[in-house]
Amino acid sequence: LIGVTILGNNSALPAFDRHPTSQIVTIDDQLLMIDCGEGTQMQMSRYKIKRGKINHIFISHLHGDHYFGLIGVITSMGLLGREHALNLYAPATLLEIINLQLKVASTTLPFQLNFIPIEKNGLLCAESKFTVHCFAVKHRIDCWGFRIAEKKNPRKIDREKTLQYEIPTAFYERLKLGEDYTNKEGELIKNEWVTTPNTETKVYCYCADTIYDETMVAHVRDCHLLYHETTYLHDLKDRAAARFHSTTEQAATIAVLANAKKLIIGHFSSKYESLEDFLKEATAVFANTELAIEGVSYAVR
Amino acid sequence: LIGVTILGNNSALPAFDRHPTSQIVTIDDQLLMIDCGEGTQMQMSRYKIKRGKINHIFISHLHGDHYFGLIGVITSMGLLGREHALNLYAPATLLEIINLQLKVASTTLPFQLNFIPIEKNGLLCAESKFTVHCFAVKHRIDCWGFRIAEKKNPRKIDREKTLQYEIPTAFYERLKLGEDYTNKEGELIKNEWVTTPNTETKVYCYCADTIYDETMVAHVRDCHLLYHETTYLHDLKDRAAARFHSTTEQAATIAVLANAKKLIIGHFSSKYESLEDFLKEATAVFANTELAIEGVSYAVR
Numbered sequence A, B: 001l002i003g004v005t006i007l008g009n010n011s012a013l014p015a016f017d018r019h020p021t022s023q024i025v026t027i028d029d030q031l032l033m034i035d036c037g038e039g040t041q042m043q044m045s046r047y048k049i050k051r052g053k054i055n056h057i058f059i060s061h062l063h064g065d066h067y068f069g070l071i072g073v074i075t076s077m078g079l080l081g082r083e084h085a086l087n088l089y090a091p092a093t094l095l096e097i098i099n100l101q102l103k104v105a106s107t108t109l110p111f112q113l114n115f116i117p118i119e120k121n122g123l124l125c126a127e128s129k130f131t132v133h134c135f136a137v138k139h140r141i142d143c144w145g146f147r148i149a150e151k152k153n154p155r156k157i158d159r160e161k162t163l164q165y166e167i168p169t170a171f172y173e174r175l176k177l178g179e180d181y182t183n184k185e186g187e188l189i190k191n192e193w194v195t196t197p198n199t200e201t202k203v204y205c206y207c208a209d210t211i212y213d214e215t216m217v218a219h220v221r222d223c224h225l226l227y228h229e230t231t232y233l234h235d236l237k238d239r240a241a242a243r244f245h246s247t248t249e250q251a252a253t254i255a256v257l258a259n260a261k262k263l264i265i266g267h268f269s270s271k272y273e274s275l276e277d278f279l280k281e282a283t284a285v286f287a288n289t290e291l292a293i294e295g296v297s298y299a300v301r
Helices: A040-046 A070-079 A093-104 A159-164 A169-176 A214-220 A234-242 A248-258 A276-285 B040-046 B070-079 B093-104 B159-164 B169-176 B214-220 B234-242 B248-258 B276-285
Strands: A003-008 A022-027 A030-036 A054-058 A086-090 A113-117 A122-126 A130-137 A143-150 A203-206 A225-229 A263-266 A289-291 A297-299 B003-008 B022-027 B030-036 B054-058 B086-090 B113-117 B122-126 B130-137 B143-150 B203-206 B225-229 B263-266 B289-291 B297-299
Touching: A003 A040, A003 A263, A022 A040, A022 A143, A030 A070, A040 A070, A054 A130, A070 A086, A070 A093, A086 A093, A086 A122, A093 A113, A093 B093, A130 A214, A143 A214, A214 A248, A225 A248, A234 A248, A248 A263, A248 A276, A263 A276, A276 A289, B003 B040, B003 B263, B022 B040, B022 B143, B030 B070, B040 B070, B054 B130, B070 B086, B070 B093, B086 B093, B086 B122, B093 B113, B130 B214, B143 B214, B214 B248, B225 B248, B234 B248, B248 B263, B248 B276, B263 B276, B276 B289
Parallel strands: A030 A054, A054 A086, A086 A113, A203 A225, A225 A263, A263 A289, B030 B054, B054 B086, B086 B113, B203 B225, B225 B263, B263 B289
Antiparallel strands: A003 A022, A003 A297, A022 A030, A122 A130, A130 A143, A143 A203, B003 B022, B003 B297, B022 B030, B122 B130, B130 B143, B143 B203
């Protein structure tokens, strides 16, 4: 889990050259897309995101600023001759919309689109290097957050020690998974004598559009990087609540309660041209906060 | 009919900061939108197009590069509090797509959306200052061109003459429409003695996406400004035909056959970074050709 690149950091109404929500999560050589507002394919070109490396797209909810760009991304992948499958995770109705749009254009995609409807909290996707869990958040319509975690890395073999204990190389894969070894003499060689733990597994959590909601904390606890929306500054907390959105202080409070290592905030209302006050208000509550800025990649560490 | 502003001049795959098709036609203080590819609302902000002045949107066909931006334009009009009705002319299925997208987001527009399905050649819209006729063009799916004409201007009254012939001011409106006047003595005062013809009425024709098709000429004859697509240069005329698109020379030939006063060409394939050869090839056939460039307004005269 290397980082998160912001393609859109604005709320519904595009303004000040800020775009509706989309993010790219980089895990080794794979790219995951989270949400896909209008213009995302142009933002991908602008920031040199390689479409071919995206095999998983997650859509948090069906407000247009989170998915109106998806059909463009999908059909452009088709025009560019993509052949490998694409997994799309989203509320069920999205498939109906996409199928209608493809049908009316007489378009057949040259690749397989696997649609996985998001229906309940839990494991959504398990790949060799990462897992994605989803959790319901509280918004005006069904809406989902995502917890993306590297899979636990195998342990590192200490070659000097394995030679010393005469462990055959055929057993190395099992050592990496943490197994102990028993030699021909029946002596137990404890795994921890011959291996060292690998680097910590990283976790990124994306909270989508949500009202302030402490029940979310359980789902994002101890993550290395937390994205939480902050549509409004603190003084508009009543408007935020009425529209099921959050403020700076609320986003930062969730980061504190969750023991997140770092917070990025976005989904700024088009009311605001300057974003300075967002950072000021959030860092007052949770120091390690950054603004989600388009084109910038945030390390997960 | 003052002019046509290009918001997108590219074909399906956005490239080189060129966008999918959209145009704004200005008639006095009204704006008409023709087609609405992804990102049109951002292009409108970039080129300072006033959304509130758009009361009519025409969608030529349901390939995504001509309508994926429409739902964004419509919902943003709603977010901005629009209250006056919007007329949308498009193939019928578009309404189904829009209704599904509004429903799943629990969105109720604060203004009335009047949907007028395009079904056959003829008059589509008659307003006080202009009319719009549509005509079927030949593309891979149902596709329509548009002929936008100013209404015939009333004749101009020559005040010196009307006083001389003692015509009452109450009859002026009928004079403007071309009627003769008979005075109390039963003498006929011919209309042409007391009025002069007004300026010529202007016509703009938009040919959408189309294969080379001379039957189109009848619908665009004698227009002041003609927009015709030129997805490819001349050397790719076979590919153009296979995909139901046109080349430079074909667009220019239609302009010649139709006796158009001026031609603008667009819908350039993302194969081409430079557009120079498009202009060179088209002007060789029809001299008064210009490239459709985003942000540029072309006068209709």
